[in-house]
Amino acid sequence: MNTHHVCPAALAGALDNRLRRWLQDPGRILRPYLREGMTALDLGCGPGFFTVDMARMVGPAGRVIACDLQQGMLDRLRTKISGTTMEGRVTLHRCEEGRIGWNGSADFILAFYVIHEIPDQQALYAELLSLLHPDGQLLVVEPPLHVSARAFSQSMAAAEAAGLKIGSGPEILWHKTALLTRP
Numbered sequence: 001m002n003t004h005h006v007c008p009a010a011l012a013g014a015l016d017n018r019l020r021r022w023l024q025d026p027g028r029i030l031r032p033y034l035r036e037g038m039t040a041l042d043l044g045c046g047p048g049f050f051t052v053d054m055a056r057m058v059g060p061a062g063r064v065i066a067c068d069l070q071q072g073m074l075d076r077l078r079t080k081i082s083g084t085t086m087e088g089r090v091t092l093h094r095c096e097e098g099r100i101g102w103n104g105s106a107d108f109i110l111a112f113y114v115i116h117e118i119p120d121q122q123a124l125y126a127e128l129l130s131l132l133h134p135d136g137q138l139l140v141v142e143p144p145l146h147v148s149a150r151a152f153s154q155s156m157a158a159a160e161a162a163g164l165k166i167g168s169g170p171e172i173l174w175h176k177t178a179l180l181t182r183p
């Protein structure tokens with residue numbers, strides 16, 4: 001497995017900028033998974049690069065739970081959506097170390113660039129499974145250099161051991177992706 005270094009809030013700007021938006025258009029990546037009225041969870045939301053588009057896609061009847069370990073990341077997201085229509089669609093949730101700690105049922109869960117930062121991945125996947133709606137989908141995306149093919153397959157083995165079914169995720173250049181569901 002990789003080291004479990006948590007991306008500091010001071011680097012939030014590197015995660016939320018126009019170049020990334022051009023390379024990883026959140027609308028294009030997430031469109032197949034999100035519909036109006038859904039409840040979606042953005043695990044390790046960081047400064048909310050995906051959260052805002054998720055909130056747009058679930059519409060006024062939907063909800064996005066934006067979870068992060070670091071208050072600094074949640075504060076950046078709060079500032080970003082403050083006074084916008086997205087503010088009413090996003091719930092900010094501070095995770096505990098080793099536990100998401102949100103109780104609910106999500107139609108879609110996004111785990112983008114976060115799984116490798118988590119020490120006990122099998123426990124995390126078990127918690128995610130418990131939060132997933134029976135027809136829900138969990139999209140895992142891991143970065144190309146930081147996470148080796150071996151580390152990613154170990155992570156998928158942990159997901160399977162937790163009871164999730166592994167399917168193919170979308171093509172994102174050089175990235176490792178998987179779409180996980182209930183068996």
Ligand SMILES: C[S@@+](CC[C@H](N)C(=O)[O-])C[C@H]1O[C@@H](n2cnc3c(N)ncnc32)[C@H](O)[C@@H]1O
Binds near residue numbers: 046070098100111117
């Ligand atoms: C590399 S950033 C990615 C942020 C965002 N998903 C994106 O793609 O822009 C990883 C984020 O995961 C958060 N994180 C790490 N471990 C976590 C945990 N156990 N629970 C919730 N968030 C966590 C970090 O605080 C950081 O904001």
